[in-house]
Amino acid sequence: MFVINRMTKNPMTVTADTKVDEVAHLMKKHNFRRLPVVDDGKLVGFLSDSDLMRVAPSPATTLSRYEINSLLAKICVRDIMKKDVVSVNVGATIEEAALIMYKNKIGGMPVVSNMGAVVGVITETDIFKTFVDVMGLADGKTRITLEVTDKIGVVKDIAEIFGQAGVSIDSLITCKKEDNKYEIVIRGDITNIDDIKAKLEAKGYKVIHTVKIG
Template sequence: MKQLDPISHVMTTSLKTVQIHQKLSEVRRIFIENQLHHVPVVHDRKLVGLISTTDMLRLNLAVSGTNSWSIDTMLDQQFTIEQVMQRNLVTIDIHSTVRKAAHLLSDGVFHSLPVVDKDNNLVGIITSTDLIRYLARLC
């Protein structure tokens, strides 16, 4: 039964991550250059937070007619990764199933689940889009 497949069949493992001390403009560049919507924040390999494009949009910067350099400067002067990131994350264990991931994502409150091992080391991420692609392959 496919719903009992391990999430390792669905999750993304080649992650772009940031550390708390990095600049928020670096997160913005990661979103743009990699067409991502979620960037985990780590300390060494330990998951400490997550920044989504929605978190960035909440900053409400007045960017009309502003170039990328100005946007990055405003971001870096007004905010830090630590201020913007989500801390109270719902995560999923590496040994969980696709079914459990689908159940956790199905309420629509969030669209990604960081995948961690028993020591809270980040090993991947699974998103709503990953699940949809997985289901599309089954049809």
């Protein structure tokens, strides 16, 4: 999975000189939460709905609607946008994008080409959807969780057990625990969960959870 396949392509952009009231109208009209700020083809900032909320008057204000609009019409995007923009290259993997967003505690970021042009925006929603698609959660798969000791050949052994049982593995992930242990999560179209569970445990693999999702 790559960012280019999951991002919103050719996003709407605004310039740093755009007035805040114009941007607020655009974001509301098109239901955008974030917009890249581009001047002369170069990414110079990133604007989010939280940035707009910071400068919007409180609901308890005594200002009239005209006064509020007049106030926002005097503020430019450059005055409220994030200037130290975190971005990701269009050729990056979805895992790299997720890690960048996790480390920087952000919900979205611009996607740039090798030349530095903005070609997309990727958000936490895109990451979540990718996770759902990769794990086949919407397809009604059965999920089996095993606890195993870290050793060479574990995945091969488990794959052989499923193969001999005539069960195809749709996805398999591992998660490291403490004490040299791993959780292995397997998803597939498993019609007889008790049979495959018995075969796994007969080979010494501890099944700690089973569930059908979707």
